[in-house]
Amino acid sequence: MGKSTGSEETELEGKLQSKKADLKEKYSDLKEKIAGKINDKLDEKEEDKVNQ
Secondary structure (H helix, E strand, C coil), X not given: CHXXXXXXXXXXXXXXXXXHHHHHHHHHHHHHHHHHHHHHHHHHHHHHHHCX
């Protein structure tokens, strides 16, 4: 990013912004997976109660 201007600081800022965006996306994906697993477990327990 910053290579065209020759500014090391600008290049670093661009790299950090990119890494931050990647981390946010991975965090969001992780939250979705965890929520899905919790919902699955809760559904299993609810089904067990109904089948008793």
